[in-house]
Amino acid sequence: MSDPHCLVSDCPASAARDAPVALCTWHLAASVDWAASAEGVTDLLPSPCIVCGSRLGVRWPSGWLCAVCEWRHGDPVDHELPPPRVDVVYYLRYEDRIKIGTTAHPRRRLAAIWHDEVLAFEPGDRLVERRRHAQFAGERLGRSEWFHRSAALDIHVAAVAAGVDDPWARYARWTSEALARRG
Structure with missing residues (x-):
């Protein structure tokens, strides 16, 4: 035949x-x-990401992934569980000073601090924050969490940011990863 x-x-x-x-x-x-x-193409999600609210997604044969936090579009979040705890060390700029602090609730915390710009987020808790304070002790303003800008501090912040333009996108990804690990 x-x-x-x-x-x-x-x-x-x-x-x-x-x-x-x-x-x-x-x-x-x-x-x-x-x-x-059509695979791997960034486009608008059918609806905003339920984890980070982004409208951008990447289309794959298996479905859509959020372009910001990589949450699979359509996967439910178990709202009966508390949100995952994602501790971050944050770097804020106000005029010529930089604040190094830590929080598990960055949106709430940063809303309470006067600043010009969120420079970067670094995964970590109080231990990492204390290390950074010790690392830049020479630039510290009194006993506060504010530091004079210096070449060393600017280099460190740039390394932590690692070319990420939006620190909130990185935080959204960490949150999404924590949700995914939790199941």
Whole structure:
């Protein structure tokens, strides 16, 4: 028995017997390329991410992922459980000073502190915060959590930020990862 002909009109080639669709090798490859062109594409989510509120998502064959926190679109969050605790060390700039502090609730905490810019978040708790205070003790303003800007402090903050333009996106991802680990 001979192989069936390719279903594409005017194609003289034969389709492979084990092909899922009666297409020749060339048309199968063209179909795969076309289908793959929609994978990994950033676009608007069907609805905002329930974890971080972002509207941007990445489309994959298995479904949408939030482009910010990578939560799988459509996966429920168990609202009976408390939100996961994600401790961060934050770096805030106000004029020529930088505050190094820590919190498990950055939106609430930072809303209470006068600042010009959120520079970076670093995963960590009071222990990491104390290490940073000791590391930059020479720049510390009295006994506060505020520090004079210096080349060393600027370099450290840039390394912590690691090219991330929006620290809140990084925090949203950490929260999403903590939710995913929890199940």
